[in-house]
Amino acid sequence: MVDPKNPGAVDEIIHLGDFWDEEKMRENKEAVLKSNARVGRLFKIAYSQLAEARVIKDELDSYYTEAMNMASVNGVIHDITEDIIEDAEIQFDLKPKDRHLFATAFTPQGQAHFLETVLDGVKKLYFITSDASALGSEVVGTVARVMHMHGLDTDVYHCSFEPTAVDLVVIPAMKTAVMKDIPGINFKIQYIPGLKKVRIKDLNQYLDPNVLAVYDKEIKCAGERLHSALCRAISYIAAAKAEHDVMETYYIPAMDFEAINAKRDEVLARILKYAEEFK
Structure with a gap:
């Protein structure tokens, strides 16, 4: 449950329960309870699979981290940040804005993204490729922090699987982005409209092949286990969505959609009025 932090003054809850026929709902009470319990159970299994996948990913990341020349990775970070800052209007008078968002998600249809929309308007892209996914996130996240420290607004897009990790940072004022291979x-990359310049940084060149050879069997096994765990998680998310659709069939006949549409129009009118006041 989410309660308004500043009810009335700022926040408001729209209760769609005002628009259903309670008698019709009570007729299907047992079916709704059973279906809802099933949805909860399926999501719980999906989350357990994601938790298992995270443990496997940490194991996989550990092999690549051991094999990586971190001094060279730091050099990549330095080159990118220096190149961006060279043409940037650095300022230390106002605190820059840093928006934190997600551009990808695990859905019943699989992993989804809106990267074409997020990157629309970007003219220059630094694209980080590597089998060492965690280190790619480290590069992007560090660049994002450096840009913020130099007074530039940033839109920071986190990993849907590992929210503390960063997949992408957009610097709107520079029409520039730094993104890892997700x-x-x-x-x-060619899907990005209007993109003028791409600089690809491949971190694999800094991996020690001798170390990778030692863990070759473990890396392959971890990769297969990770893929399997993620596929199972998505399958259970899809099953939960299918069961939720069944549950909605009990609600739909009991809803007054004309009243809901009227409420929607009322809310929209208020939002447009607030927008005019803001202008």
Whole structure:
């Protein structure tokens, strides 16, 4: 449950329960309770699979971290930040804004993203590729912090699987972005409209092949286990969505959609009025 922090003055709850027929709802009470319990159970299994996947990913990351020349990675970070700052209007008078968002998600249809929308308007992209996904996130996250320290507004997009990690940072004033290769999503750089310049930084060149050879069997096994755990998680999310759709069939006949549409129009009118007042 989410309560308004400043009810009336700022926040307001719209209760759709005002628009249903309680008698019709009570007729399907047992079915609703059973379906709702099933949805909860399926999501719980999905989250357990994601938790298992996270443990596997940490194991996989540990092999690549051991093999990586971190001094060279720091050099990549230095080169990117220096290149961006060279043309930036650095300022230390106002605190810069840093928005934190997500551009990807695990959905019943699989891993989804809105990267084409997020990157629309970006003219210059630094693209970090590497089998060491965690280190790619470290590069992007560090660049984001450096940009913020130099007074630039940033839009920071976190990893939906590991929210503390950073997949992408956009610096709107520079029309510039730094992004890592995100595993599991169908996205190509050429999909970005209006992109003028791309600089690809491949961290794999800084991996010690001798160390990777030692852990070759473990890396392959961890990769397969990670893929399997994520696929199971998505399958249970899909099953939960399917069961939730069944539960909605009990609600739909009991809803007064004309009243809901009228409420929607009322809220929209108020929002547009607030927008005019803001202008």
